[in-house]
Structure formats: C-alpha cells, structure tokens
Amino acid sequence: MVSINKHYIDVKSIKKNTGLPDTYFVSKFGFSPYKACQHSCKYCDGRSEKYYVEGDFEKDITIRKNIPDILEQSLKKFREKGIIGISSGVSDPYQPLEHSEKMMIDCAKIISHYKYPAMLFTKSNMVLRDIDLWEEVHKKAGFTLMMSIVYPDDKIRKIFEPYASSVEERLRTLKAFKDRGMSVGVLAMPILPFLTDHPDQLLKMTKQYQEIGVDVVMPGSMTLRPGINKNTYFDVIEKNFPKLLKKYQDLYSENRQSGSPKNYYVNRVHSTFGKIISEHHMPQHIPHRLYKNRMPVYDEIYILMTHMIKIYDHRGVNVDKLVIAKKNYSKWLVDEKKFYNRRRNLSFDELESKVINMIDNNTVMTLFKNEKLLNFFKKVILEQQVFNYVTLKLEKY
Ligand code: SF4
Structure with a gap:
C-alpha cells in the first residue's frame, strides 16, 4: 500500500x-x-x-x-x-x-x-x-x-x-x-x-x-x-x-x-x-x-413509474401513456414539495396521506389518466398501507 x-x-x-x-x-x-x-x-x-x-x-x-x-x-x-x-x-x-x-x-x-x-x-x-x-x-x-x-x-x-x-x-x-x-x-x-x-x-x-x-x-x-x-x-x-x-x-x-x-x-x-x-x-x-416503506409513498410512486417505463420500453411495449402519467405526476409532486418545504408548520406526513387518499378515491386519475396504472397503485400502495397499519397496531400491542 x-x-x-x-x-x-x-x-x-x-x-x-x-x-x-x-x-x-x-x-x-x-x-x-x-x-x-x-x-x-x-x-x-x-x-x-x-x-x-x-x-x-x-x-x-x-x-x-x-x-x-x-x-x-x-x-x-x-x-x-x-x-x-x-x-x-x-x-x-x-x-x-x-x-x-x-x-x-x-x-x-x-x-x-x-x-x-x-x-x-x-x-x-x-x-x-x-x-x-x-x-x-x-x-x-x-x-x-x-x-x-x-x-x-x-x-x-x-x-x-x-x-x-x-x-x-x-x-x-x-x-x-x-x-x-x-x-x-x-x-x-x-x-x-x-x-x-x-x-x-x-x-x-x-x-x-x-x-x-x-x-x-x-x-x-x-x-x-x-x-x-x-x-x-x-x-x-x-x-x-x-x-x-x-x-x-x-x-x-x-x-x-x-x-x-x-x-x-x-x-x-x-x-x-x-x-x-x-x-x-x-x-x-x-x-x-x-425501498418499500423506506421512503414516503409519494416518492415510491415516482420511482416505480420511472422503473416501469424503462423495463416496459426495453421489452418493446408502448410506454407513451406511462410517460404522460409520469410527467403529470412529477410536475404535480415537485410543486407540492415546494409548497410543503416553504411551510415549516406542515408535516410531510400530510402530503403522504394526501397521495394515499388521491389513489383511494380515484382523484389521482386527473394526473395518471390511466385506469390500469391507478389499479396497479391501488394494489401496491393501498395494500401496503393496510399492512403498515396492522404492523403498527401489533407493535403497540
Ligand atoms: S472506483 Fe470507487 S473504490 Fe475505486 S478508486 Fe474510485 S471511488 Fe475508490
């Protein structure tokens, strides 16, 4: 050496x-x-x-x-x-x-x-x-x-x-x-x-x-x-x-x-x-x-979308709709983050809850414009939240 x-x-x-x-x-x-x-x-x-x-x-x-x-x-x-x-x-x-x-x-x-x-x-x-x-x-x-x-x-x-x-x-x-x-x-x-x-x-x-x-x-x-x-x-x-x-x-x-x-x-x-x-x-x-549960849900969604686009594109699948969904979602997310970063009295947990609710009540469709994607995230994100909730309860118990 x-x-x-x-x-x-x-x-x-x-x-x-x-x-x-x-x-x-x-x-x-x-x-x-x-x-x-x-x-x-x-x-x-x-x-x-x-x-x-x-x-x-x-x-x-x-x-x-x-x-x-x-x-x-x-x-x-x-x-x-x-x-x-x-x-x-x-x-x-x-x-x-x-x-x-x-x-x-x-x-x-x-x-x-x-x-x-x-x-x-x-x-x-x-x-x-x-x-x-x-x-x-x-x-x-x-x-x-x-x-x-x-x-x-x-x-x-x-x-x-x-x-x-x-x-x-x-x-x-x-x-x-x-x-x-x-x-x-x-x-x-x-x-x-x-x-x-x-x-x-x-x-x-x-x-x-x-x-x-x-x-x-x-x-x-x-x-x-x-x-x-x-x-x-x-x-x-x-x-x-x-x-x-x-x-x-x-x-x-x-x-x-x-x-x-x-x-x-x-x-x-x-x-x-x-x-x-x-x-x-x-x-x-x-x-x-x-990275599941290791970052806020809103960031998980962004990463998942990016990876999906790369993987499907590589397989020759048309990803145009996914690209639009990601573009809309990321623009919205950046603006939300700027807003939360400016207001120190707000918690980022509230932003996470907001995104989960948007998936649960389908309002995220204004960004995704893609029902298949919505259903995918309902499965991936909402089921995970139920799991988190049960785990938290069990830990407290
Ligand atoms: S590649 Fe990584 S491990 Fe190798 S010299 Fe550069 S920083 Fe160090």
Missing part, C-alpha cells in the same frame, strides 16, 4: 434532495466521509478534472472529520424520510484508512439511532467489521449493501483495482450480509472492454451473484472522461495489454464529456449482459421491496 497524505476538513452539510428522489440508487440523502480513494481503481472517474480532487487522487485523501456530527444534526431536523446513500463517485467509505479513522462506526450508530434506512456502496470487505451495526440499522429501518464485482476471478482485478478487496472476499462479504437477512446487490460495472466482456465471463459472474442470492444486479459499461481519467486507464492498458491499446483508442475516440464509449459497444454489452442477468431471474433496477 502506498503512503498517503491526510487532509482533515470540516463540512457544513450532507447531501439532501428536496425535489424528486434519485431513481437509480433510490436515495434521498447522501454523504461520504472521504474524498479521493486509496483503492486506486485505474478507471475511476473520481480522478476527472470535473470533480476537482486536489493533489494525487490515490494519495491525498481528504477526511471530513465532522461528518458524524453533521449527520446527526441533519437527521435530527430532516422533515422527510428517505434512504441515505453512503459513498460517492470519488471515494469509498471503507477504504484502508477507515481502519484507523473509524468514521463509519459513529455514522452507523447515528443512522441506527435515528432509524433511517441506508444503502452503502463499497469495494472493501472491511464493512464486515461493522456488520452488527448495519444489522441494527436494517432491523430498524432497512439496509442494503451494494458491492461492485466485475471480474470472474482475481487475475485482472489486481491490475485495475489494486488495493480493493479480492473478488472472493467481496462475494463472501455479500453472503455474510445476506445470511443476516440484509439485502445485497451487485454493481456490475464497469465492464472492461475486451477484458471482462466476453459472454462466458459475464455468465460466470452472473452465476456467482446468483449463488449468493443477490437482490439486484446493475450492469454498466465503462466511461473514461477525456483528460486524467482516460489517460490513467490508457497508461495501464499500454503497460499490461499493449495489443489492446489501439482498439481502446478507437472505442473511446469520440471523446464524449460523459466518457461513454461508442454507442454500438454500450448497446452490445447491455443487451448481452442484460439478457444473461434476466435469464438468471435477477432484477436490473433496485426492486420495490428494497
């Missing part, structure tokens, strides 16, 4: 989304105790100029020392519930210096105390150190562990993710969390072109995920933003796989700001991998059961 320079700073807030929730990771709040990352993944876009990570990305690690205090202050005063996403694109919460800094222990205790659901992203088996704490969070509000695993074995992993946990360690970590009843998912990204994208490799990885019983597999191709991000990766290719360099240069020759390779490749990987994952009966979007 290379020696590092620690930079301690204080932050003023954690990330909070007062508008529509993130539909990809289904989170509403977010924080990361660190900036920059010792795991040193060679494709990491945290190195990009876009993120302004000062110094050497692998050695100059910023430690947000007051994160536990800020987290506690925030959770005390947040007016809405929602999932806390732990991590960021530019750091890993369980990178090696967490051994000594122990920031995540305090954070997990605070999240558990305030009964917030959480979803944590890491490439380290160090998260096992805190498994009891995360189990406590899970019992009170729900917890999901997400790990990125994109190598069928450890040979290539060592080159591209030199200081992250081995494939075997990550699989064992996911299994340990799953065995304790927590939900687990795989970020199957980034798939490395010409190195880990052969259908046989994708199949082997999918079987590994399936053996553990992961709740979701989210595949993704590799982005390389023009600049440090792309140059770092290409240097590694030139050193270790020189014959592939030209192919890579061609694949990323469009120099898109997003870092995406050529479209034909993205489509091919998604279609091949997506098909294999589907054949093994694993969802590719966070399934409803992983």
Whole structure:
C-alpha cells in the first residue's frame, strides 16, 4: 500500500434532495466521509478534472472529520424520510484508512439511532467489521449493501483495482450480509472492454451473484472522461495489454464529456449482459421491496413509474401513456414539495396521506389518466398501507 497524505476538513452539510428522489440508487440523502480513494481503481472517474480532487487522487485523501456530527444534526431536523446513500463517485467509505479513522462506526450508530434506512456502496470487505451495526440499522429501518464485482476471478482485478478487496472476499462479504437477512446487490460495472466482456465471463459472474442470492444486479459499461481519467486507464492498458491499446483508442475516440464509449459497444454489452442477468431471474433496477416503506409513498410512486417505463420500453411495449402519467405526476409532486418545504408548520406526513387518499378515491386519475396504472397503485400502495397499519397496531400491542 502506498503512503498517503491526510487532509482533515470540516463540512457544513450532507447531501439532501428536496425535489424528486434519485431513481437509480433510490436515495434521498447522501454523504461520504472521504474524498479521493486509496483503492486506486485505474478507471475511476473520481480522478476527472470535473470533480476537482486536489493533489494525487490515490494519495491525498481528504477526511471530513465532522461528518458524524453533521449527520446527526441533519437527521435530527430532516422533515422527510428517505434512504441515505453512503459513498460517492470519488471515494469509498471503507477504504484502508477507515481502519484507523473509524468514521463509519459513529455514522452507523447515528443512522441506527435515528432509524433511517441506508444503502452503502463499497469495494472493501472491511464493512464486515461493522456488520452488527448495519444489522441494527436494517432491523430498524432497512439496509442494503451494494458491492461492485466485475471480474470472474482475481487475475485482472489486481491490475485495475489494486488495493480493493479480492473478488472472493467481496462475494463472501455479500453472503455474510445476506445470511443476516440484509439485502445485497451487485454493481456490475464497469465492464472492461475486451477484458471482462466476453459472454462466458459475464455468465460466470452472473452465476456467482446468483449463488449468493443477490437482490439486484446493475450492469454498466465503462466511461473514461477525456483528460486524467482516460489517460490513467490508457497508461495501464499500454503497460499490461499493449495489443489492446489501439482498439481502446478507437472505442473511446469520440471523446464524449460523459466518457461513454461508442454507442454500438454500450448497446452490445447491455443487451448481452442484460439478457444473461434476466435469464438468471435477477432484477436490473433496485426492486420495490428494497425501498418499500423506506421512503414516503409519494416518492415510491415516482420511482416505480420511472422503473416501469424503462423495463416496459426495453421489452418493446408502448410506454407513451406511462410517460404522460409520469410527467403529470412529477410536475404535480415537485410543486407540492415546494409548497410543503416553504411551510415549516406542515408535516410531510400530510402530503403522504394526501397521495394515499388521491389513489383511494380515484382523484389521482386527473394526473395518471390511466385506469390500469391507478389499479396497479391501488394494489401496491393501498395494500401496503393496510399492512403498515396492522404492523403498527401489533407493535403497540
Ligand atoms: S473504490 Fe470507487 S471511488 Fe475508490 S478508486 Fe475505486 S472506483 Fe474510485
């Protein structure tokens, strides 16, 4: 492990989304105790100029020392519930210096105390150190562990993710969390072109995920933003796989700001991998059961609609009516949230009740304009409310 320079700073807030929730990771709040990352993944876009990570990305690690205090202050005063996403694109919460800094222990205790659901992203088996704490969070509000695993074995992993946990360690970590009843998912990204994208490799990885019983597999191709991000990766290719360099240069020759390779490749990987994952009966979007009751009903509806559109569209079903329903509903929801955010005497529970009543008495049809959708949400949302009510009664009893 290379020696590092620690930079301690204080932050003023954690990330909070007062508008529509993130539909990809289904989170509403977010924080990361660190900036920059010792795991040193060679494709990491945290190195990009876009993120302004000062110094050497692998050695100059910023430690947000007051994160536990800020987290506690925030959770005390947040007016809405929602999932806390732990991590960021530019750091890993369980990178090696967490051994000594122990920031995540305090954070997990605070999240558990305030009964917030959480979803944590890491490439380290160090998260096992805190498994009891995360189990406590899970019992009170729900917890999901997400790990990125994109190598069928450890040979290539060592080159591209030199200081992250081995494939075997990550699989064992996911299994340990799953065995304790927590939900687990795989970020199957980034798939490395010409190195880990052969259908046989994708199949082997999918079987590994399936053996553990992961709740979701989210595949993704590799982005390389023009600049440090792309140059770092290409240097590694030139050193270790020189014959592939030209192919890579061609694949990323469009120099898109997003870092995406050529479209034909993205489509091919998604279609091949997506098909294999589907054949093994694993969802590719966070399934409803992983955010059900972990956020207000009005946000659940928005996320469900977004996922339905993607899934049906992918299957070739006409989604025009769904798109209109989502557009009407999201516009209405944004305005309502603005109204509730301005009036501090109002509770967001009232907004939740309002949406449930609108479904129950059919007035939501002015937004949905779609009876099938109304009936679907009646089933998904209203039955859930009956379940919540009964559970609450039983708990009190
Ligand atoms: S673990 Fe994540 S943040 Fe850290 S270097 Fe790897 S990709 Fe970047």
